[in-house]
Amino acid sequence: MADYAVRRIDDMEGAYGGAFKRARAELGVSSFGMQVLDLPPGLEQYPEHDHSEDRQEEVYVALRGYGEIEIAGERHRLDPDTMVRVGPGVSRKIWPGPEGMRLLALGGCPGQLYEAPEITQLGAPDPLAQQQS
Numbered sequence: 001m002a003d004y005a006v007r008r009i010d011d012m013e014g015a016y017g018g019a020f021k022r023a024r025a026e027l028g029v030s031s032f033g034m035q036v037l038d039l040p041p042g043l044e045q046y047p048e049h050d051h052s053e054d055r056q057e058e059v060y061v062a063l064r065g066y067g068e069i070e071i072a073g074e075r076h077r078l079d080p081d082t083m084v085r086v087g088p089g090v091s092r093k094i095w096p097g098p099e100g101m102r103l104l105a106l107g108g109c110p111g112q113l114y115e116a117p118e119i120t121q122l123g124a125p126d127p128l129a130q131q132q133s
Contacts, residue, residue, distance in 0.1 A: 013122055016128075023104075025116070029072065033120065037103045039102075048092070057107065058092070062102070065097055
């Protein structure tokens with residue numbers, strides 16, 4: 001039996017009102033994190049964060065649309081022709097452009113086994129839905 005998975009992004013289970021696609025779990029990936037984010041135009045609520053605690057580095061690739069990524073206070077264009085890596089202890093924040101942006105986020109912890117956060121598991125509760133209850 002061949003070991004592979006094929007899924008359409010728009011058919012993947014989502015969280016945060018469907019904006020956070022659980023791509024890692026949908027494809028059965030266990031060695032690194034992988035999510036697809038559909039960010040609407042003008043979104044300012046994407047959280048500024050770093051991964052000092054879990055030591056995860058991330059790579060971002062815009063699949064559709066464009067915007068900017070703010071890294072340690074400096075903004076850089078993020079479009080389908082640009083890939084960005086951010087180390088664990090460095091702050092980052094995504095700013096989608098006027099058309100919005102579909103973003104692929106890949107993550108892993110150098111030298112460690114990857115442990116998937118609960119939010120990325122299929123069937124996990126949607127934090128946005130829980131906040132609205």
